[in-house]
Amino acid sequence: MDELNKVEQLSVGDELTGKVLKLEEKHAMVDIGYKVEGILPISEISNLHVEKTSDALSVGEEITVRVKKVEEEEVILSKRLVDAEKTWTELEEKLSSGEVFEAEVKEVVKGGLVADVGLRGFVPASHVEAFYVENFEEYKGKTLTFKVIELDRDKNRVILSHKAVVEQTKGQQKQELLQKIKEGDVLEGVVQRITDFGGFVDIGGIDGLVHISQLSYEHVDKASDVLTEGEKVKVKVLSVDRDTERISLSIKDVLPGPWDEIEKKIQPGEVVEGTVKRLVNFGAFVEVLPGVEGLVHISHIADRHIGTPNEVLEVGQIVSVKVLDVSEENKRMSLSIREVEMDKNKKELEQYQRDSDQGTFSLGDVIGDQLGKLKE
Structure with a gap:
């Protein structure tokens, strides 16, 4: 033919x-x-x-x-029509099964990216990542994982999502982690979000809450005073609720305790300044270091008999105290305000006696001066 x-x-x-x-x-x-x-x-x-x-x-x-x-x-x-027919069939199967596959990003266009899936696969900006992306140029030429989220042959529309893959992976990691972690685990995480009541820390695919009370041994007014977003922190798992997927964490519990090696920091006989934190019937609790409170027994508050501590002390007052006894093991410290006053009076008397011996002035001189001022 x-x-x-x-x-x-x-x-x-x-x-x-x-x-x-x-x-x-x-x-x-x-x-x-x-x-x-x-x-x-x-x-x-x-x-x-x-x-x-x-x-x-x-x-x-x-x-x-x-x-x-x-x-x-x-x-x-x-060749385009043959490839397109084959590709449409493959993409329909991927959409149905939820298959994750790789494709190269060919173009950066208004509103997103274009990936080569045999057809022009459009990736909307909101489906590129699970976070906001400012500049898409760095994605050009990269191979990413995608899922098909929408197909329309009549309109020749192929919509892809990399974000869906990321979230699916994070979801799997989250479930694995929820089953794996347990109370008492010490982990490393990254501060994701700071709120009025604490901070959320990503510990590998799932966020746990560090309540403001678990940030430090010291009092914290605002979580932002001690935390920064993106900061790496070590945390201890306090509790795991797998049903609600809630995890409670503590930063405080992995920090050196305020009583650790306290006997090296403060020793009996030392005089230190502290803040009156609480008044009770039997005395006053005075904070001498962040997180370290000692008891001033009522008998050691003043050099005279008092009925209740609030006769001479008030919460928030700064006082000088003498350390009588300290125990790291029992986390206890005995303090005295009375002995500070007694030591002060003793020193003043000794100074007076030294001055008298040196003939600097006499008791009669002091009394005479005072009498003279009264007559005037």
């Missing part, structure tokens, strides 16, 4: 296997087994934009094409 007659038997829509013979600037010539070579325009090579035919094809390569147009001595082919 004459080759030209055979060409006339070709119909639009026929699928053929051919070999690339030549690459021109705007098209490729393809041997399709007939005397007339098939013409594959650059626009019909791929569903994505192709700058040069050599970017997508190579001489000698076997390709499957579809007949798009038949004329007397010319056959126009399309």
Whole structure:
């Protein structure tokens, strides 16, 4: 049969296997087994934009094409239509199964990215990451994991999401972690969010709350005073509620305790300043170091008998106290205000006696001066 007659038997829509013979600037010539070579325009090579035919094809390569147009001595082919049909079927299966797959980001466009999935797969800006992205240029040329979230053949629409993959992975990690962690575990995390009542720390796919009371041994007015977003912190797991997926954490519990090595910091006989924190019937509790309170027994508050501590003390008052006894093991410290006063009086008496011995002044001089002032 004459080759030209055979060409006339070709119909639009026929699928053929051919070999690339030549690459021109705007098209490729393809041997399709007939005397007339098939013409594959650059626009019909791929569903994505192709700058040069050599970017997508190579001489000698076997390709499957579809007949798009038949004329007397010319056959126009399309590889794009064959690839698209195959790709649509694959993408529909991926959408149905929720399969995660890889694809290269080819372009950065208004409102998102374009990925090569055999078709133009559009990734909306809100589906690129689970966090806000300011500059998308760094994604061009990268290979990312995606899920198909929407398909519409009639509108040639393919919508992809990398964010969905990230969230799915985080969800899996979260469940694994929830089953794995237990009370008492010490972990490293990153501060994600700071609130009025504490801070949320990511401990590897799930956030746990460090309540403001668990931030420090010292009193904390605002969590932001001691925490910074993005900061790495060590935390101890206080509790895990797998049903509500709530985890309570503590930073305080992994810090050196205020009573640790207290006997090296403060020793019996020392006089230190402290703040009256609480008044009770039997005495007053005075904070001498952050988180360290000692008891001033009522008998050691004043050098005279008092009925209740609030006769001479009030909460918030700064006082000098003498350390009588300290125990790291029992976290107890005995203090005295009375002995500070007694020591002070003793020193003043000793100073007076020294001054008297040196003839600096006499008791009569002091009394005389005072009497003189009264007569005036």
